[in-house]
Amino acid sequence: MSAAEGGGGIRLARPAEKIRLGQVVRSSEGSPPIVECLGDNPGACCIVPVCRLKGILVDAFDALYDVLNEYTWPTSWPGRGGWRKY
Numbered sequence: 001m002s003a004a005e006g007g008g009g010i011r012l013a014r015p016a017e018k019i020r021l022g023q024v025v026r027s028s029e030g031s032p033p034i035v036e037c038l039g040d041n042p043g044a045c046c047i048v049p050v051c052r053l054k055g056i057l058v059d060a061f062d063a064l065y066d067v068l069n070e071y072t073w074p075t076s077w078p079g080r081g082g083w084r085k086y
Contacts, residue, residue: 012073017084022068034061 012019033039037054072084
């Protein structure tokens with residue numbers, strides 16, 4: 001996506017039906033880790049030695065993006081056609 005010239009809005013880099021909502025959310029969030037133990041300094045979390053959540057949280061966020069990716073960018077804004085399930 002890029003900013004559209006003139007009256008505002010965005011210009012899509014590919015057809016709307018090819019753009020998945022999960023891809024949009026993931027790319028807009030950037031690369032910060034979802035929890036400290038997945039970042040550059042896993043020791044920042046004091047429960048790392050005994051924690052069993054790391055894998056579960058990774059699986060949960062992957063599942064979230066998988067569900068979001070079931071929807072494509074709307075050809076018109078929500079309320080005027082809405083998100084389309086793939």
